[in-house]
Amino acid sequence: MAATMNGHVTTACDFDGGLVLEQARRSRGTELASAPLPPLLRLPLCHGPSPLRTIVGTGERVQKGQLIACGTVDLHAPTSGEITGIALQPATHPAAPAVPALLLAADGLDVWHPHVVPVGGMPQNLEDLARRIHHAGIAGLGGAGYPLLAKLERACEAAQRPLLIVNAVESEPGMTSDEALLHAHAGEVVTGIETLCGAAGIRRCLIALDPDNVPARSALEAALGARAASSPDIAIVLAPPRFPAGSERQLIQALTGTRLAPGQRPTAAGYLVLNPATVHGLHRAVSLGQPLIERIVTITGPAIPNPVHRWVRIGHPITDLLDAHLPQVAAQLAGGELEVLHGGPVTGWPLAAAAVVGKQTYGLYARRPRWTVPRPCINCSRCVDVCPERLLPQVLLRLADSGQWPAAQRHGIEHCIECGACDLVCPSELPLLRHFRHSKSVLARRREADARAQAAKQRFEQHQQRASAQQKLDRERRDARLHRLKGAPTRWLPP
Amino acid sequence: LSTDRIMRAVMLALLPGALVQIHFFGPGYLINLSVAFATALSVEALVLRLRAQPLSALRDGSALVTAMLITLALPPSVEPAIVIIAVFGGLAIGKHVYGGLGANLFNPAMVGYALVLVSFPREMAAWPAPVGTPAPDAVTGATPLERFKHRGGLTVEDIWHGAEGFGHIGGIGWEWINLAFLAGGVWLIARNIIDWRVPAGMLGSIGALAAVAYDGGSSASLGSPLFHWFSGGTLLAAFFIATDPVTAPTSRHGRIVFGILIGMLVFAIRSFGSYPDGIAFSVLLSNAAAPMLDHLLLRRAPDAT
Numbered sequence: 001m002a003a004t005m006n007g008h009v010t011t012a013c014d015f016d017g018g019l020v021l022e023q024a025r026r027s028r029g030t031e032l033a034s035a036p037l038p039p040l041l042r043l044p045l046c047h048g049p050s051p052l053r054t055i056v057g058t059g060e061r062v063q064k065g066q067l068i069a070c071g072t073v074d075l076h077a078p079t080s081g082e083i084t085g086i087a088l089q090p091a092t093h094p095a096a097p098a099v100p101a102l103l104l105a106a107d108g109l110d111v112w113h114p115h116v117v118p119v120g121g122m123p124q125n126l127e128d129l130a131r132r133i134h135h136a137g138i139a140g141l142g143g144a145g146y147p148l149l150a151k152l153e154r155a156c157e158a159a160q161r162p163l164l165i166v167n168a169v170e171s172e173p174g175m176t177s178d179e180a181l182l183h184a185h186a187g188e189v190v191t192g193i194e195t196l197c198g199a200a201g202i203r204r205c206l207i208a209l210d211p212d213n214v215p216a217r218s219a220l221e222a223a224l225g226a227r228a229a230s231s232p233d234i235a236i237v238l239a240p241p242r243f244p245a246g247s248e249r250q251l252i253q254a255l256t257g258t259r260l261a262p263g264q265r266p267t268a269a270g271y272l273v274l275n276p277a278t279v280h281g282l283h284r285a286v287s288l289g290q291p292l293i294e295r296i297v298t299i300t301g302p303a304i305p306n307p308v309h310r311w312v313r314i315g316h317p318i319t320d321l322l323d324a325h326l327p328q329v330a331a332q333l334a335g336g337e338l339e340v341l342h343g344g345p346v347t348g349w350p351l352a353a354a355a356v357v358g359k360q361t362y363g364l365y366a367r368r369p370r371w372t373v374p375r376p377c378i379n380c381s382r383c384v385d386v387c388p389e390r391l392l393p394q395v396l397l398r399l400a401d402s403g404q405w406p407a408a409q410r411h412g413i414e415h416c417i418e419c420g421a422c423d424l425v426c427p428s429e430l431p432l433l434r435h436f437r438h439s440k441s442v443l444a445r446r447r448e449a450d451a452r453a454q455a456a457k458q459r460f461e462q463h464q465q466r467a468s469a470q471q472k473l474d475r476e477r478r479d480a481r482l483h484r485l486k487g488a489p490t491r492w493l494p495p
Numbered sequence: 496l497s498t499d500r501i502m503r504a505v506m507l508a509l510l511p512g513a514l515v516q517i518h519f520f521g522p523g524y525l526i527n528l529s530v531a532f533a534t535a536l537s538v539e540a541l542v543l544r545l546r547a548q549p550l551s552a553l554r555d556g557s558a559l560v561t562a563m564l565i566t567l568a569l570p571p572s573v574e575p576a577i578v579i580i581a582v583f584g585g586l587a588i589g590k591h592v593y594g595g596l597g598a599n600l601f602n603p604a605m606v607g608y609a610l611v612l613v614s615f616p617r618e619m620a621a622w623p624a625p626v627g628t629p630a631p632d633a634v635t636g637a638t639p640l641e642r643f644k645h646r647g648g649l650t651v652e653d654i655w656h657g658a659e660g661f662g663h664i665g666g667i668g669w670e671w672i673n674l675a676f677l678a679g680g681v682w683l684i685a686r687n688i689i690d691w692r693v694p695a696g697m698l699g700s701i702g703a704l705a706a707v708a709y710d711g712g713s714s715a716s717l718g719s720p721l722f723h724w725f726s727g728g729t730l731l732a733a734f735f736i737a738t739d740p741v742t743a744p745t746s747r748h749g750r751i752v753f754g755i756l757i758g759m760l761v762f763a764i765r766s767f768g769s770y771p772d773g774i775a776f777s778v779l780l781s782n783a784a785a786p787m788l789d790h791l792l793l794r795r796a797p798d799a800t
Contacts, residue, residue: 375498375555376597380740381690381747392793395745427498428597 027307041315074137078313129199136285141277145360159270171246172344182216192283383422502556508679519668523571535562564604625668639666651712665725680734696754
């Protein structure tokens, strides 16, 4: 290992493909305040595709931080109030069906549950840390929402000492939620890194920043300078100023020079890539005992004249959030004149007006709906040049459009990381990303159906086997009985 | 950057070459151009109507680019009827029969040009003497490529100084026309609108073959690389026709091979074929080979299962 890099700032190498985007980070430097509490919060009972099981009933009073549903990632009451019922709620993802959601009427007192107290003492080992993470319901806050616990366990299984990469490179143009968090809470994030590394035995950590992210960089340098501990080794790395540097596979390539194999998870190669907000949540869970009930959301886009970031409770309806910030935007959203994207302008998808902020909602991007008429693909290969995974988007589009799934799989359609770089350069304005998302969901459904069919076949075969074994057993028993009665295995004759 | 902007940029880049060509061969091109544009728009509109497609597809300008390329490839003195047949053949048969823009296998401009080239050989060979030819002995005559091919037992030196119509490096006029197309093509490459690989492959292979066959200029010489580059439609084809992304291979290596193939075929047809120039047939044959080149050379996702 190289000499200690503690607090040093280095510049990363590069990754394949990608493109330079004009960045207008209009929300940079705006104050980070808490959004006012809405009267009613809606808490979808699912994390990604997996459902959560609620443990509270209608009419029950809950307090802030109280566990209200269990599953892959536990859900806690974001504020104190009363559970008024359960209702169907449009899922965050457009392709997902509606999900049941708990309705929580806030009482405005916002008091913590008495169990939420600092546990005291640092977690000494992975199990202790894992237990605390599990109780705090922490998911990846960068956008994918992958459960932190599962990620941590995978990384520690794959490598003795995984490399921790804190990915503060904004995943989308115009987004600044990571920057705002680091600017305001760099010390807590650094403490979180130390806690995590101490418990998991990680020795090295890289914090990746956008090269123009001066606010976060200065705050981090100050926090790193004030550190007492010398382990782990924490260094700041400036990512290449190209989109999609915030994508974890591309970031790993830029930082370490390693190209992950197609479909290989970073954790499988011993890289633990976490969003700073996730590390911040971990810090709060470990030192204050507070579960994850709020996150930073960037509210920006051409339709927002004064972009901001806000601490927003999970389950906060986006209309209330926009209304409190800028009433006319909420009205325009209701009237269909505006669309609000979940995430950023490149990979974000339009939200239903009834949508709420979830654990992975890092940004809301409001703009006028754009109507473009896609023209035919002219085979220009610009998408091939920018694809960071070195796929062939124009070929994939043709194969997926004509339903040639095996060929599309051979060309690696499932390794598309959905960064949207191809959309940005297509002269025919083809919605490539949308096609690929759809194709991937079709393939996933087909795989599920195949697995179900396989399981059914196996069940049937096992049943057949059991039945024939039973028949054989019955015959043997009968023969044995006859043998006992007649004394010899002769043919049985009716009397 | 959008498809219509790309088409507009291509037309803009064609402009210097077109102006030089008008300068040397007279304003007949202006009439042909207007006939070709009018035909292109009406054919495109008619076929879109027949295919029940929105007429907004007219706006992409690809039909106008095709019309412009066909006009610049034809001699200036051809009758309007031939221009109309060429444009109709290029757009209706070369493009829309395959499913319209983006789906055609063959370069529409070359389909139209080849159609009239084999249908009207006499008219297609009638090129006027370019402005600047000393004492032309007829209003129309053979192009330098033709003279060079049928020069009898003359050495290159002899024909260069003895026969009319030869300039410094190519034919009189032709060298300037090709130079103007080169300028337009380089601008397109600099603006990242066309891929440099196709012209590089094509000009490289023509140059290499010509250099090998030049033999210092004997009576059996097949012409110097410069003569092949700056005569006929070489540079127009290299930068504006062969680079059509729809009909070129997708893979990068494939595009180089595609260019090399065109160059080899052009040189072979010019040297051993019965036509003085072979751009159209070389491009069409290579278009037919493009899917196979992609099949052989297209990069797959690494280690994709």
